Amino acid sequence: MNDATAQPGEARSPGISYQQLLDTDTHPVPDVLRLESPRYLGNDDIDVAHYTARAWHDLEVQRLWPKLWQFACRDSDIPEVGDHVIYEIARSSYIVVRTDSDTIKAYPNACLHRGRQLKDHAGRCSEIRCAFHGFAWNLDGTLKDVPARWDFDHVRDEQFSLPECRVGVWAGFVMINPDPQAEPLEQFLGEIIEQFSVWDLADRYTQAHVAKVIHANWKIAQEAFCEALHVGATHPQILPYLADTNSQVDIWDNFARVVTAGGSPSPRLDWAPTQDQMMRAMTDTRHDEASPLPVGDDESMRAVGASASRDRWRSAVGDRVDEMSDAEMMDSIDYTVFPNFHPWGAFNRIVYRFRPNGDDHRSSIMECLFLAPFQGERPANVPVHFLNESETFLDAPELGMLGKVFNQDLFNMANVQRGLEATHKPGVTLANYQESKIRWLHQKLTQWIEAPT
Numbered sequence: 001m002n003d004a005t006a007q008p009g010e011a012r013s014p015g016i017s018y019q020q021l022l023d024t025d026t027h028p029v030p031d032v033l034r035l036e037s038p039r040y041l042g043n044d045d046i047d048v049a050h051y052t053a054r055a056w057h058d059l060e061v062q063r064l065w066p067k068l069w070q071f072a073c074r075d076s077d078i079p080e081v082g083d084h085v086i087y088e089i090a091r092s093s094y095i096v097v098r099t100d101s102d103t104i105k106a107y108p109n110a111c112l113h114r115g116r117q118l119k120d121h122a123g124r125c126s127e128i129r130c131a132f133h134g135f136a137w138n139l140d141g142t143l144k145d146v147p148a149r150w151d152f153d154h155v156r157d158e159q160f161s162l163p164e165c166r167v168g169v170w171a172g173f174v175m176i177n178p179d180p181q182a183e184p185l186e187q188f189l190g191e192i193i194e195q196f197s198v199w200d201l202a203d204r205y206t207q208a209h210v211a212k213v214i215h216a217n218w219k220i221a222q223e224a225f226c227e228a229l230h231v232g233a234t235h236p237q238i239l240p241y242l243a244d245t246n247s248q249v250d251i252w253d254n255f256a257r258v259v260t261a262g263g264s265p266s267p268r269l270d271w272a273p274t275q276d277q278m279m280r281a282m283t284d285t286r287h288d289e290a291s292p293l294p295v296g297d298d299e300s301m302r303a304v305g306a307s308a309s310r311d312r313w314r315s316a317v318g319d320r321v322d323e324m325s326d327a328e329m330m331d332s333i334d335y336t337v338f339p340n341f342h343p344w345g346a347f348n349r350i351v352y353r354f355r356p357n358g359d360d361h362r363s364s365i366m367e368c369l370f371l372a373p374f375q376g377e378r379p380a381n382v383p384v385h386f387l388n389e390s391e392t393f394l395d396a397p398e399l400g401m402l403g404k405v406f407n408q409d410l411f412n413m414a415n416v417q418r419g420l421e422a423t424h425k426p427g428v429t430l431a432n433y434q435e436s437k438i439r440w441l442h443q444k445l446t447q448w449i450e451a452p453t
């Protein structure tokens with residue numbers, strides 16, 4: 001609805017809607033992309049303190065991270081019994097360990113003797129032994145060994161097992177929740193399980209995993225990827241092929257999504273790109289270079305691009321690609337699971353995670369994983385490529401063209417933090433529809449922070 005009589009939250013961008021675009025697909029579109037779940041969540045400003053206040057960070061540390069399901073690692077990161085990773089969030093650290101072929105457990109990374117962290121690195125072990133005095137636990141968390149046992153007659157084995165977090169696995173993602181009373185993972189995730197059933201992310205390996213410290217609160221970093229409104233100012237080079245403000249935004253309970261069409265020009269352009277210009281923009285081809293995929297005026301760049309993408313994925317996915325829609329080949333299907341986990345649908349391959357950088361509320365760790373399909377033997381997951389302070393995303397060539405785009409996003413993040421600390425305006429103002437995922441994130445956040453303890 002584009003007229004001035006639209007109710008709040010009902011106005012939409014000029015140009016073709018995402019659902020109208022799906023009507024032109026050359027292949028059947030899966031039901032998941034036909035879902036629509038817009039939610040008008042009000043238009044109040046979001047308190048700047050969410051990003052800037054140490055006190056707000058402390059509330060997150062107390063009330064958010066200890067109680068929420070969160071993405072800790074891929075189950076393929078710990079394929080063998082005894083394989084473990086360390087998952088850190090704010091002040092907390094957890095050991096996530098495979099205890100038998102079907103079981104993964106997570107323990108607070110702290111010795112029950114005098115508290116030293118039990119594991120300093122990821123690796124493989126046959127027991128969990130503390131480096132300080134040598135107390136040891138079996139992989140299943142039961143007490144194994146106490147040095148000078150004669151001096152610890154007050155230690156009861158059955159009361160000295162490692163405390164456990166809740167653990168669940170969805171689509172190859174190991175999710176942990178430190179709260180033993182937490183609702184089951186399946187209940188927390190809800191309908192997203194069904195929605196992702198067409199894109200089985202369990203059947204992927206980690207092809208790229210890039211991390212970088214960002215000099216902004218974790219929510220500022222994350223929200224740079226939660227709407228397409230910024231594309232016009234931040235990434236103008238992609239407007240010829242990306243329908244930025246025609247994105248569809250859907251909100252469910254604990255997850256939400258923004259779906260942005262590729263191969264459909266931005267309605268904000270004041271010129272009409274040819275089909276070939278759209279392809280040149282998508283393939284990042286300079287005007288003095290030959291296009292790798294020339295498109296005639298009588299062809300659809302979206303269809304040509306989708307066809308090329310099917311060919312690209314055919315060797316890994318098989319002929320199933322011939323049943324998949326142009327939308328799945330071309331569009332950005334950007335899901336967010338509250339609070340900080342962003343698995344994308346179809347073959348974008350992207351998964352983002354954003355965490356506070358230790359106990360610092362003014363910096364964060366941004367991670368981008370590519371989960372790629374494969375055929376035959378599962379390739380090993382790559383290790384994390386942690387960019388150092390002086391490196392940019394262009395120093396991670398495994399990101400391909402995304403590196404340039406991320407650098408443009410990076411250019412804003414620390415400056416948003418600085419601006420929010422300088423502003424005299426107490427809140428940030430959000431678009432009713434396009435930025436409703438950000439409003440949903442903050443409303444959920446506030447609910448958790450204000451929940452009775």
Ligand code: FES
Binds near residue numbers: 130
């Ligand atoms: S602190 Fe771990 S054995 Fe003493």
Ligand SMILES: [Fe+2]
Binds near residue numbers: 225230235405409
């Ligand atoms: Fe961006």
